[in-house]
Amino acid sequence: DTGVSQDPRHKITKRGQNVTFRCDPISEHNRLYWYRQTLGQGPEFLTYFQNEAQLEKSRLLSDRFSAERPKGSFSTLEIQRTEQGDSAMYLCASRTLAGQGTFTDTQYFGPGTRLTVL
Amino acid sequence: EDKVVQSPLSLVVHEGDTVTLNCSYEVTNFRSLLWYKQEKKAPTFLFMLTSSGIEKKSGRLSSILDKKELFSILNITATQTGDSAVYLCGGGSNYKLTFGKGTLLTVNP
Numbered sequence: 001d002t003g004v005s006q007d008p009r010h011k012i013t014k015r016g017q018n019v020t021f022r023c024d025p026i027s028e029h030n031r032l033y034w035y036r037q038t039l040g041q042g043p044e045f046l047t048y049f050q051n052e053a054q055l056e057k058s059r060l061l062s063d064r065f066s067a068e069r070p071k072g073s074f075s076t077l078e079i080q081r082t083e084q085g086d087s088a089m090y091l092c093a094s095r096t097l098a099g100q101g102t103f104t105d106t107q108y109f110g111p112g113t114r115l116t117v118l
Numbered sequence: 119e120d121k122v123v124q125s126p127l128s129l130v131v132h133e134g135d136t137v138t139l140n141c142s143y144e145v146t147n148f149r150s151l152l153w154y155k156q157e158k159k160a161p162t163f164l165f166m167l168t169s170s171g172i173e174k175k176s177g178r179l180s181s182i183l184d185k186k187e188l189f190s191i192l193n194i195t196a197t198q199t200g201d202s203a204v205y206l207c208g209g210g211s212n213y214k215l216t217f218g219k220g221t222l223l224t225v226n227p
Contacts (some may be wrong), residue, residue, distance in 0.1 A: 004160075033214070042122075042206050042217030043161070056213055080198040091160060105168075106208040109160040 004110035006092050012116045013082055020078045021113045025094030032075050033107060034067055035091040036060065043091050049075060082117045089114050120145045122209045124218035131197055134227050139192040139221045141207035150210040151183050151190045157203045161227065164192070164205075197225045 013019050025032045030051050035043035046065070047057045051072040061067075064082075069075040079086055089106045093107035127142045143151065149167045153193075165174045167171035167183035167190060174181050181192045194201055202225045208215035 031173055040219065042124075042208070042220050043215075045214045045216065048213060105215075106152065106166050107215060108163065109154075111160045 004092055004094055004108055006090075006110040006113050008113055009111060010114045010116075011059045012032065014118050016081055016086060018078065018080045019082060019115065020076055021090055021092075021115075022074060022076050023092030023110060024074045025092070027094050027109060029094035030072070031095045032069060033042075033093040033095075034075070034077050035093065037089040037091055037112070038087075046077075079115075082115075084117045087115055120209060120211065120216040122207055122216050122218040124205075124207050126221060126223050127219060128222040128224070130224045130226065133198060135197050135225075136193065136195045137197060137223060139205050139223070141190045141192070141218060143188050143190070143207070143209035143216075145209035145211050145216055147211040148185075148209060149212060151209045152210060152215060153181055153190075153192050154206040154208065156206055161206055166210075168194075194223075199224075199225050199227055201225050205211045210218075 007022045011019055026111045033048040034046040036046055037043045045058050046061050047067050049069040052069050061069045089110045091110045092110045095107045121144045123142050123227055150166050152166050155163040155164055165181045170185040178195045183190045204220040204222050206217050206220045208217045
């Protein structure tokens with residue numbers, strides 16, 4: 001169990017370009033989450049997957065954002081036509097589905113991808 | 119809309135002091151309250167609280183939840199410079215966490 005990993009760790013791009021980030025969750029964690037964090041703020045929920053199904057999307061996730069988890073393992077987050085306002089840390093987290101009679105709401109975060117849009 | 123408010127937003131103390139960080143929440147379908155520590159990297163998990171009045175402890179850190187008042191506190195005793203970080207509180211519903219802005223704790227030697 002090597003923890004949640006994200007790639008790249010840093011991305012600098014020019015406005016209008018497309019970017020794609022990857023997240024590899026902890027193995028056997030069937031829930032995967034994407035959050036966005038800007039300076040001085042806590043992480044804001046963007047979307048989550050249970051296995052390969054995308055079950056919820058925040059209204060923060062504009063049409064320029066798309067996320068996939070095609071085989072229920074790793075996930076990608078793509079931002080099309082980036083804007084300066086997209087500059088942020090993009091965090092991925094994973095957790096197991098709660099078993100009967102237990103709470104396992106704990107989400108484990110990856111190191112994040114810091115996006116800078118020039 | 120779910121909301122989590124943390125106070126204070128920042129705090130500066132000296133090594134050895136005891137601090138109390140506050141978190142109030144309004145979360146639909148509330149299940150749990152989680153505390154994370156964030157240094158210059160991803161948040162690391164500290165506590166998950168689901169029941170009122172039961173204190174969770176880990177070394178010098180402890181936390182408790184009040185589900186009637188929709189409130190949690192995180193205590194750190196005998197603070198050390200390594201405790202300097204942002205402490206995040208997240209209210210968990212059945213599918214997501216809603217975070218506060220965090221409390222920036224600075225512990226000076």
